[in-house]
Amino acid sequence: MMKALKDRTIRASIFLGLALIVAAVAGYRFRAQWVDEPLYPSPHLTEVRMLSEYHAPLEGTPMDTELYIFDSGEPGGTVLICGGNHPNEPAGYLAAVFILENLRMTEGRAIVMPRMNRGAFLHTESQEAQLPNFFIPTAHGERRFRHGSRVTNPVLQWPDPTVYVNPRGPFWDEIVAEHPEIAEGNPGPGRQTLAGVDSRNVNRMFPGDPRGTITEQLAYAIVTMIREEEVDLAVDYHEASPEYPTNNVIVAHERAADVATWAELLLSGDGVAISTDTSAMHLRGLTHREWGDAYMGIRPVLLEAPNVAQGRLKGRSTPEQIVEGLDMAYVRVQMIQKRLNERLAERARRLEERGRIPRERTRRILYVNIPETGIHIDVRVARHVQTTARLVEAYNDQMAGPPIGIADIPHYDEIIENGSGHYLHGPEGEPPAGAAREEE
Amino acid sequence: MITWLYVLIVAWLVYLTIYNLYKEEKPMDQVTCAMVTIPLLLRLFGIK
Numbered sequence: 001m002m003k004a005l006k007d008r009t010i011r012a013s014i015f016l017g018l019a020l021i022v023a024a025v026a027g028y029r030f031r032a033q034w035v036d037e038p039l040y041p042s043p044h045l046t047e048v049r050m051l052s053e054y055h056a057p058l059e060g061t062p063m064d065t066e067l068y069i070f071d072s073g074e075p076g077g078t079v080l081i082c083g084g085n086h087p088n089e090p091a092g093y094l095a096a097v098f099i100l101e102n103l104r105m106t107e108g109r110a111i112v113m114p115r116m117n118r119g120a121f122l123h124t125e126s127q128e129a130q131l132p133n134f135f136i137p138t139a140h141g142e143r144r145f146r147h148g149s150r151v152t153n154p155v156l157q158w159p160d161p162t163v164y165v166n167p168r169g170p171f172w173d174e175i176v177a178e179h180p181e182i183a184e185g186n187p188g189p190g191r192q193t194l195a196g197v198d199s200r201n202v203n204r205m206f207p208g209d210p211r212g213t214i215t216e217q218l219a220y221a222i223v224t225m226i227r228e229e230e231v232d233l234a235v236d237y238h239e240a241s242p243e244y245p246t247n248n249v250i251v252a253h254e255r256a257a258d259v260a261t262w263a264e265l266l267l268s269g270d271g272v273a274i275s276t277d278t279s280a281m282h283l284r285g286l287t288h289r290e291w292g293d294a295y296m297g298i299r300p301v302l303l304e305a306p307n308v309a310q311g312r313l314k315g316r317s318t319p320e321q322i323v324e325g326l327d328m329a330y331v332r333v334q335m336i337q338k339r340l341n342e343r344l345a346e347r348a349r350r351l352e353e354r355g356r357i358p359r360e361r362t363r364r365i366l367y368v369n370i371p372e373t374g375i376h377i378d379v380r381v382a383r384h385v386q387t388t389a390r391l392v393e394a395y396n397d398q399m400a401g402p403p404i405g406i407a408d409i410p411h412y413d414e415i416i417e418n419g420s421g422h423y424l425h426g427p428e429g430e431p432p433a434g435a436a437r438e439e440e
Numbered sequence: 441m442i443t444w445l446y447v448l449i450v451a452w453l454v455y456l457t458i459y460n461l462y463k464e465e466k467p468m469d470q471v472t473c474a475m476v477t478i479p480l481l482l483r484l485f486g487i488k
Contacts, residue, residue, distance in 0.1 A: 008470075012462045015474035023478045027487045123488065155486045159446060 033132055034062070034122050037144055039097055039114060040425035042408070044104040046071040051113075054228060055210065055221035062156060063218045065118040067111050067225070068100055076108025077232035077402035079392060084115040085203050085287065087148025088125055089239035090134055090322055091305050091380035094145060094420060096237055098381055099388065099409065101432065102423055107405030111229060116236075117202045117218065119156050121148035130309075134322040136377070137419065139433035140426025147322060151200035152215045164199040166190050166285040167216055169207030171223065171294040179296055185281060189293060192284045203236075206290030227295045232401040233259070234300040235391060236287040237384050241311035242330055242366045249304050250387065251277045253292030256299035262394035263387065270412050272386055299400060303387055305380040306368040313365075326374030330366070337365045381420045386412035410434060447484065454480045 041048075047069040052059035065084075083096025096114035103110060115121055124130040124147065135142040154160070168190035176183045189207055198204040200215050208219025226234065233256075240247045252260035260276040267274050279288040279302075291300040308314055308327040315321075315329035341362050348358035368375075389409050396403050410423055423434035457480060461473035482488040 004465075008465060009462060011467060012464075012470050015470050016458065016461055016477070019474035019477045020481075023481045026478065027482055027485065030482065030488045155483070155488065158443065 029132075030123065033124070033146060033148070036115070036118075036121075037146060038429065039100060040429050041068050041100050041112075042070075042103050044070055044408075051218070051221050051225060054225040055217060057210075057217060058214075058221055061214065062122060063117075063119045063152070063214050065113060065115050065218075067113050070103050070105045070110040070112070072105035072107055072109065072405065074107045074405070075402065077395075077404045078109045078111065078229055079395075079404050079406070080111045080113065080226065080229075080231045080234040081388060082113045082116050082234070082236045082287070084113075084121065084148075085117060085236055086150045086201075086238060087115070087117065087121045087146065088130065088150045088310055089237075089307060090145065090147055090309070091239050091307065091377050091384060092237035092303075094136065094377060095381045095384035095388075097145070098385055098420055098423060101425055102408050102410070102434065103406060104408040105405060106407050107403045108232075110404075110406065111225075111231070113222075116222070117152060117215070119152040119215065119218070120150065120200075120202075121146050122153040122156075123149050125149045129317045131317050131319060131322065134319060134377075136323070136421045136424060138421040138424050138426045138430075140428065140430040143421065143424060143427045151197060152202070152218075154200065157200055157214050160196040160199050162196050164194045164196050164204075166192050166194060166198075166205045167207070167209040167212055167219075169209060169220070169223070169290075169294065171207050171227070175293065175296065182293065182296075186293065187282065187284075189284050189290050194285075203287060204285040206285050206287060207294040223291065223294045226291055226298060231291075231295070231298050233391065233395050233404065234287070234291055234298055235388050236300070236302045238302055238304050239307035239310065239380065240304045241313075242306050242308060242368045242370055243311060243313060244304075245364075245367050246277060247304050247306050247367045248273065248383075249275050249277045250391075251279055251286075251288045251302040251304070253279045253288050253298075253300045255292050256288075256301050258398055259299050259391060259394045259400055260301055262398060263390040266390040266393060267387060270386055270390070272383055272412055274383070274387060297401070299395065301391060303384050305383050306370070306375050307380065308370065308375070320374070323377050324374040325370075325376050325380065327370075330370045331372055333365055334370055337363075340365075378415060378420045382412045382415035385409060385415060450480055450484045454484055 049067045052064045058064045083093045100112045172188045206219045207223040209216040210220045250260040264276050288302040309321045320326045348361045351358045457477050464470045
C-alpha cells in the first residue's frame with residue numbers, strides 16, 4: 001500500500017516536472033513575441049510620440065504604441081499612415097515600415113503608426129498553425145518581422161463576451177449637433193452586435209470608449225489623436241483572404257470618395273488595378289467609417305491586398321505562403337472554380353436552348369486571380385505604397401485640404417524590380433541599399 | 441476586476457489539477473492532469 005503510494009507520488013512528480021519544462025519552453029517562445037523588433041525610421045524623422053499622450057491610461061501598457069512624426073517644417077496638411085491594425089496581415093505592417101524607413105516630407109506632416117494594435121503583435125492566431133515570424137531579405141541579410149494576430153492578446157483582455165456590442169463613443173452627438181447633415185441615412189457609431197472575439201478587434205470598435213476595455217481605449221486614443229492633430233488624410237493598410245470580396249480595393253469614407261476615385265485613375269496609369277468601394281454606413285467600428293464620422297476634417301481610406309496566408313482554404317503554413325504568397329491549395333481551388341463555371345455555363349446554355357432562364361451562370365469562390373507563382377509580399381507592399389503616393393497626389397490635385405508633400409517613396413515598378421527589402425534597413429540597422437537613399 | 445476574478449479561478453483550477461495529478465492512480469490519468477496543467481500555468485502567469 002505504502003509502496004504504491006510512493007510510486008504514484010514519484011510518477012506524479014516526474015510528470016509535473018515534465019509539464020513544467022514544456023510550459024517553460026513554450027512560455028519562453030510565446031514571450032519572445034512580446035519583444036518589439038527594431039524599426040529604423042528615415043533620417044527625416046522629427047519626433048517620436050507615444051499614443052498614450054492622447055489617452056493617459058494606455059501609458060505603460062503593452063497597447064501603447066509609437067507615433068513617428070515627419071514634419072517638413074513647411075505649412076501644409078497632415079497625413080496619417082497606419083499599419084498593424086491587424087498584425088496577421090503582413091503586407092499591411094510591412095508597407096507602413098517601408099514608408100517609415102524611406103519617407104521625407106516636403107510640405108505638411110506625416111504621422112506613421114506601423115503597429116496600431118501592438119497588443120495583437122504579442123501572439124499568433126489561436127489554433128491556426130500560424131508562423132510567428134516572416135523574413136524579408138535586405139542588402140545586409142534577412143530581417144525578421146512578427147506575424148501577429150487579428151485581435152488583441154487575450155492575456156491583456158479576457159474573457160470574451162458571447163456577443164460583442166461595439167461602443168457609441170463620445171464624439172457622434174457633438175458632431176451631429178454641429179453638422180446635422182452627417183446624420184442623414186447614417187445611424188452613427190456603435191450598437192452593432194458582433195461575434196465575441198471581435199471584442200478584441202480594434203477595427204470593429206472605433207471610435208472607442210475612454211472607460212471601456214483596453215482595446216476600446218486604444219481605439220479611443222487613436223480617434224482622439226486624429227482630432228487633436230487635425231489629420232486631413234488617413235490611410236489604413238490591410239490584407240484580405242482571396243475568398244473575401246473586398247480585395248484589391250480602396251475602401252473610402254464618402255468624404256474621401258473623390259480623392260480615392262481620382263487615385264484609382266492615377267493608379268491605372270501605373271498598372272495597378274484597383275477599385276474604390278464606398279464605406280457602408282451600416283457597417284460600424286471600422287477606420288474608414290468611424291474616423292470620418294468622428295472628425296469632419298479627415299478623409300479616411302482603408303486599403304486591401306490579397307493574402308493567401310490568412311485564407312480559410314489555405315494549405316499547410318509555410319514561410320513561402322506569407323512572403324511569396326504562394327499556396328497550391330488556392331491554385332487548386334481556382335481550377336475547381338474554373339471547372340464549376342464551365343459546367344454552369346454549359347447548363348445555362350442547355351436551359352436557354354429549351355427557352356428557360358438559368359438561375360446562375362457563374363459562381364465565385366475566389367475574388368482574386370492567384371497565379372501559380374503566387375502574389376509576392378513585394379507586390380502587395382508596392383500596391384499599398386504606390387496607392388498611398390497616388391492618394392496624396394489626388395488629395396493635392398483636388399485641393400481637398402492644405403497641401404501635403406511626400407518624397408523619397410520609390411515607384412511601384414522599382415519596388416517590384418528590386419524587392420521591398422532593397423529599401424529597408426538591414427537586420428542590425430544598416431542603411432538600405434535603395435535608390436532613394438543613394439540620392440541623399 | 442473580472443480579469444482578477446478569472447485569474448483566481450485559473451489559480452484554483454491549477455491547484456485542483458495538481459491535486460488530482462498526485463491523487464490519480466493510473467499513469468495515463470496522471471499524464472492527462474500534467475498536460476492540462478501546461479496551458480493553465482501559461483494563462484496564470486499571463487503568457488498565453
